[in-house]
Amino acid sequence: MSAGGKAHRGPVDVDDIDAFDALIDARSPAEFALDHLPGAINCPVLDDEERRIVGTLYKQQGAFEARRVGGAMVAANLARHLQSDMFKNQPIGWKPLVYCWRGGLRSGSMVQWLRLVGWDAQQLAGGYKRFRQHVMAQLDLLCPQLPLRVICGPTGSGKTRLLQALAAQGAQVLDLEALACHKGSMLGELPGQAQPSQKAFDTALYTALRGIDRGRPVFIEAESRKIGRLSLPSGLLARLRDSPCIELQLTAEARLEFLLRDYAYLGEDGAGLARILDRLRPSHGHETVNRWQDWARRGELSPLFAELCRLHYDPHYARSQAAQFQQWPQRQALRAEGLAPAQLSVLAQRLLALQS
Numbered sequence: 328m329s330a331g332g333k334a335h336r337g338p339v340d341v342d343d344i345d346a347f348d349a350l351i352d353a354r355s356p357a358e359f360a361l362d363h364l365p366g367a368i369n370c371p372v373l374d375d376e377e378r379r380i381v382g383t384l385y386k387q388q389g390a391f392e393a394r395r396v397g398g399a400m401v402a403a404n405l406a407r408h409l410q411s412d413m414f415k416n417q418p419i420g421w422k423p424l425v426y427c428w429r430g431g432l433r434s435g436s437m438v439q440w441l442r443l444v445g446w447d448a449q450q451l452a453g454g455y456k457r458f459r460q461h462v463m464a465q466l467d468l469l470c471p472q473l474p475l476r477v478i479c480g481p482t483g484s485g486k487t488r489l490l491q492a493l494a495a496q497g498a499q500v501l502d503l504e505a506l507a508c509h510k511g512s513m514l515g516e517l518p519g520q521a522q523p524s525q526k527a528f529d530t531a532l533y534t535a536l537r538g539i540d541r542g543r544p545v546f547i548e549a550e551s552r553k554i555g556r557l558s559l560p561s562g563l564l565a566r567l568r569d570s571p572c573i574e575l576q577l578t579a580e581a582r583l584e585f586l587l588r589d590y591a592y593l594g595e596d597g598a599g600l601a602r603i604l605d606r607l608r609p610s611h612g613h614e615t616v617n618r619w620q621d622w623a624r625r626g627e628l629s630p631l632f633a634e635l636c637r638l639h640y641d642p643h644y645a646r647s648q649a650a651q652f653q654q655w656p657q658r659q660a661l662r663a664e665g666l667a668p669a670q671l672s673v674l675a676q677r678l679l680a681l682q683s
Contacts, residue, residue: 338452339424341461347424347449353433354426354455362526364426364458365534370408372401372433394432401433405440419445426451426458459526462533463560469536470562473501476682477567479549479648479658480575482512482640483582483589483632485666486548489575492668492675493546499539501547506531509555511548512640514603516555518592528557544682549652568651572658573678577666579636585666586632597624607639 344350350367352359355378359369373381377400385393408414417423423441427433430453441448451457478486487504494500508522509515523531539545549572552564559567577585593600601620608616615638622631649655659681663674 338430339449340452341458344424344451347422349421349423351423351425351437352427352455353437354428358428358455361524362455362459362530364455365530367426368413370413370437372404372427372437373397374404377404401436405437408437409440409444417446420447422447422449424449424451426454428454429456430454462529465533466529466536466560467562469539470560470566472541473536473539473563473566473570474541474544475501475566475570476544476546477549477570477572477652478546478575479572479652479655480577481582481644482636483586484575484577485585485663485671486575488666488671489663489674489678490546490548492671493678495672496675496679498675498679499543499545501535501539501545503532503548503550503554503559506535507554507557509557511550511554513606514590514593514600518595522555522557525557529560532560532563546678549648551647551651569653571654572648572652573661573681574658575661575663577663579633581663581665582636583629583633586636587628590628590632593623594626594628597626600624611638 339347344364350364352363352367352369353372354363354369355371355373355375356369357375359367359371363369377397381393381397381400384396423446425434425437425441425448427435430451434450434454438448438450453460478489480486487502487510490500490502494502504511504515506523507528508517508520510517522528547567547570550559550567552559600623604616604619604623607619615634619631619634622628652658661674661678661681664670
C-alpha cells in the first residue's frame with residue numbers, strides 16, 4: 328500500500344499511457360534527445376556522464392560496485408527532482424507514469440521514491456524499448472489503411488504550400504517534410520534546423536497517424552524513399568505509390584519565382600551551396616557543374632535555379648512519376664495560376680470540391 332492507502336497495479340502497458348497525468352522519462356538527456364514518448368518530461372536519474380561511469384564500473388568491477396556508486400548518484404538526482412517545481416507543486420492525487428530504457432532499475436527507483444511521497448506512480452512495462460516496438464507495429468498496421476491522395480508536381484510547384492492551404496480549410500494532411508524537418512530535395516536542408524533521429528521521426532509519424540480519420544481522404548506530398556537522411560516506413564511508401572495522384576501544374580516562370588522566394592536563404596552561403604552542387608558531377612559533368620558553382624558563389628540564384636530545374640529536376644520528375652506511382656496514368660490535373668496565399672486558398676477549395 329502507498330502512503331495514501333492506494334493499492335498499486337503492476338507495470339503499465341503502452342495502451343494505457345493516456346490514463347496518466349504525466350509521462351516521466353528517467354533516462355539520460357542523450358537518450359531522451361534521440362527519441363522519447365510524446366509529451367514526456369526528462370527527469371534523468373543518471374545524467375550522461377554518470378551513466379557512462381556506472382556502465383564502466385559494471386563491466387570492470389561487477390554489478391555490486393556499479394549499484395553502490397550508481398545508487399548514490401540516483402538518490403542525489405531524485406532529491407533534486409523532488410525539490411523542483413515539476414514535483415513540489417503536484418497534489419496528492421497526481422498520477423505519473425515513469426519509464427526508462429527497458430522498465431528496469433532506473434524507472435523502478437524513481438517509482439519507489441514517488442510512491443513513498445504518496446503519489447500513485449506507475450512504471451511502464453518494458454520501458455522505451457517496448458514503446459518503440461509498439462510504434463513500429465502500429466506503423467505497419469496503419470500505413471496500409473491510409474486513404475491517401477498524393478499531390479505530385481515538379482520542383483517549385485508549391486506542393487507543400489498546397490498541403491498547408493488544405494490543412495487551413497480542415498482537410499486531413501500528412502506533412503512528411505514538416506515531420507522530417509527537410510524539404511526533400513538535394514537542397515532541402517533547412518537553415519538552423521537539424522533533422523530528428525530516425526526513431527524520433529517514426530514516433531512523430533505514429534503520433535500523427537493516431538489522429539487520422541480513415542473515413543476521410545488524407546492529402547500527402549509525393550516523396551521518395553528518403554527525406555534527407557530519414558527513411559519512410561516501407562508500408563507507407565508502398566501505400567503512397569499505390570494511391571490516387573493529383574498533379575499540380577504551374578508555369579516554369581511561376582515556379583522559378585516561387586523557388587527564388589522559398590530558397591532565398593541558399594544565397595547567403597554560396598560556398599556551402601557550391602559544395603552541395605558538387606554531388607552532381609557524375610550525372611552532369613564538370614563544365615555544367617562548374618558553371619552552377621560559379622553562380623552559387625556569386626549568389627546568382629535565378630540562372631542557377633532555372634538550369635537546375637530544366638536540366639536536373641524536371642527530367643528526373645518526368646522519368647520517375649510513371650515508374651513510381653501505379654495510378655499515375657489516371658492522375659487528376661490541377662492547374663495553378665500562382666502560389667500567392669489567396670491563389671493557394673482557391674486551389675485548395677477546387678481540389679476539395681474535386682475529391683467530394
